[in-house]
Amino acid sequence: MSLKTFVCVIDPLTSLNPKKDSSIAMMEAAQARGWRIGVIEDGALWWKHGECVRATVSWIAMDRSQKPWYTVQSTSTVALKELTAVVMRKDPPFDAEFVTSTWLLEQAEREGARVFNKPSAIRDHNEKFTIAQFSQFVVPTLVSRNADQLRGFLEEHPDAIAKPLDGMGGSSIFRMTKGDPNTGVILETLTEHGRKTAMIQRYIPEIVDGDKRVLLIDGEPVPYCLARLPKEGEHRGNLAAGGTGRAQPLSDTDRQIAETLGPILKDRGLLLVGLDVIGRNLTEVNVTSPTCFREIMDQTGFNVAEMFVQAIERKLEVAPC
Template sequence: MSKKIRNMKIKLGIVMDSIKLIDIDKDSSFAMLIEAQNRKYEIYYMEEKDLFLESENAFAKSKKIKIKKDKKKWFNFIDNKKINLCELDVILMRKDPPVNMQFIYTTYILEKAEKKGTIIINKPKSLRNFNEKIFIFDFKEIIPKTIVTKDIKIIKNFIEKQKEIVLKPLDLMGGKSIFRIKKNDPNYLSIVELMTNYEKKYCMAQEYISEINNGDKRIIVVNGKIIPWLLKRIPKNGETRANIMSGGKGIVEKINEKDLKIAKIIAKKLKLNKIFLAGIDIIGDKLTEINITSPTCIVEIQKFSKVPICKIIMNEIENQIKIKKQKS
């Protein structure tokens, strides 16, 4: 990294859910902000409600923020400021799902700033075009048997054929509203009616993968580069969901050749579509999701593997800023 870029005062914005509610020992956004602050970036904190358009420009009611690793008081707002988002060098879009219309509107606002030169991670267009569940259909050779539908009869036929399935919404995260259903389950119809909102809402059904008992694996990709360690999330007894938010236990492991082969296929497409930061989820030898909204597990992998993921992220961001300034 050139001294010129390192010594330059980088202005970084972050759009996220309330920082008041995070767990600083696990939150990936907080870990990235710590690294940014260590590099003496100016950090501007924003929530979704703070963004607005005015005279074809994207603005925010932002707060300059200082943070520290203190579980009693981990942030301090030092200034409130209306800011034109094009004044920022980079914005991290770290708003958690649901990916609803409010989320989509937020990407439109951020895209206005992007067109004027601000780097947005991940790109607004990518956040709209690559749904975390549906994106996996681009890799049909390595995914489990999967359908997306509103139609209750189609789901019923899928259960009849697969014997056991997992039903999940398209717009949530962290294991929320995920159901494991067996053939002849007496609660089948109630669950499917709930998930499809009586055939008004799409959901995803996948064949049940028994290897979930050994955990699912989260692999982090930064600007096409695969982090060589992963987090295996093992569900607690009697549970299907392995997500840490759902009580799963995390174990950090070095990525094996089989998982690396899958990750390389996906990383190539992520790079091609300019998706800067992603989390790949694998169960057994099957790709189940590609998280691009606000990928997590960075803290756990970084802590136990000693791979400085946040440093890698900021180095890549600085490279992008350098390239942009050379072109301007």
């Protein structure tokens, strides 16, 4: 292909909100820099024996001042190795179909495709459990599906947060206190009666100051984070759970965490990472489709999306011929 092609593996375009979606922000930035923009929606990736991994690509032009915000100009079947850059932006749940898409993208990599984030790295970094690799920044935490162990943790830490390992957007996150009569049903729900592993952590009271999203791009921290403030009566700061986003400069602790993790995650093939930080504590390492570009851009003027596209351009400059 003569033009540089920036193609996102993404949820249906009709489900995206142009006012807040980070995928749209990065596609707009790429379009402004002269890239041809394409999307691969659910079910549009495949492999056939004797052929390369292929996809049905919808080629779009974007203009957020219009409704709809995109125009499909054409569709074509393309081998992924023929594309300049493929960006994995499909939202969780991290289910069997999500894993299958990473297998297909990894095969495309073997054939010569350039995929960001690296598919195997996405698979290898559970967004909740990866914090175990950076325990110096983590509050007391237990990962188990054993109800007695989880109850024992609550005895030791009488105010705690429990959550599934595969959730997103604040779904199924429970605040638990010692003696709560709902403890049994919460644990049964989270673990599906002992069939599913969950995480429980000591409650971090600094959540009142926000659950901060710190973005790493090619190992470097974006200078602003988005503090997601819980609405009154809530313990979750997630925007999807009604939280309010406030962009602010990184604190010294935010930067320390980011600068510690950044080079490590970059070396593993993770170009874009969203760290969740509450107070001085790392709570999640988001690698599937990190968000908050738009809010930081709108509130600070710092062009996160352009920083991301420029990072891809640098990666491609050093790519083997």
